[in-house]
Amino acid sequence: MLKSFADHIVFNLFGLIPGSRAGEALDFFIYDTLKIFLLLTTIIYVVAIIRTSFPPERTKRILAHEREYVGNVMAALLGIVTPFCSCSAVPLFIGFVESGVPLGVTFSFLISSPMVNEVALIMLWGLFGWKIALIYIATGLLVAIVSGIVIGRLKMEKYVQDYVWEMQVGNSEIKVMVWREKLEYAREYTFGLLKKIWPYVVVGVGIGAFIHGYVPQDFLAKWAGRDNPFAVPVAVALGVPLYSNAAGVIPIVQALTAKGMAIGTVLAFMMAVTALSLPEAVILSNVLKKPLLATFFGIVATAIVIVGYLFNALL
Amino acid sequence: MKIEVLGTGCAKCKTLYENARKALEESGKSGELVKVEDIPSIMKYGVISTPALVIDGKVMFSGKLASPAEISGMLP
16 A cells, blocks of 8 residues: 555656656655654554563663573563663663672673664564564574673673772662553653654665665675675674664665675674664773773674674575 | 752753753742762662652652653642
């Protein structure tokens, strides 16, 4: 239905010729933008309602009682539904370690939270289909779990900034929301998030549409295809300085995939953009000393590269 | 009455401070409004997601925004 609506606008109203470059690019742009926004609005709203049950204070309390392994799995899963914005990364980190959440478990949460989220799920589902969306979520969780376990095993507690351990953390009650408040919160959250990410979606889909209409077929297959062993690490390295979110990156990589970029390379690139970013490193340097910060980046980057190779080999 | 807005300085934290200022102004109540940005003071309240609103030492909410009208309703 959306497809025929987009076709109608482009080919009847604007009078562009089906099969022409401009026509195909515009058709792609209108169809994808509509589809993504419909999915985004519905799913963010549902996720926001779920989120009202998992404020960070509650997640912290759950994880404080978990040991390693089980704790890492729980942390990665809770990372999907616990709302937290990057500006509260420092108090969140301190709150977690102070209440006895093991360091590796804390990292599983910190890795999964920005990487595996509802926006990534929707964008992938809308543009690549549900299989790729599920694969991304499953491997993203795996990266978060494994990286957290490795960091925990390395016993790097001494590389947490000293002041963190001396901090006095108070106890605040968590107010339980009633249904009216939950729905109100979900409405505000959905529109707040849409307001923040819509320019990324439109620009991302726009660039994607341009690539879709104008870049020749198989253009990327030669150097970013599955036969190039350097494509995955290069994609991860390129992803780190890029500060974006799933909303802006996914439409672009979808178009790149259509032009021959291998899917594992694409997944790795997206994970690097969302889980490893320079601004995040700057924020985390407030609580982590350099060796731990470097280890964190190194382990997560390695895990992501492995995921990339794995999917280039399998898909 | 003392109103504290806890936040490390992100956009949401600034908006919450503005909303609290409006709420105080419109309600006509007298009170002191402070912005708390340093981590130890934020942690003292046990708040781990910002922005958060504290009225007379009691955490009203954390990790979300509230409109001036909502905040007005919380003022004693």
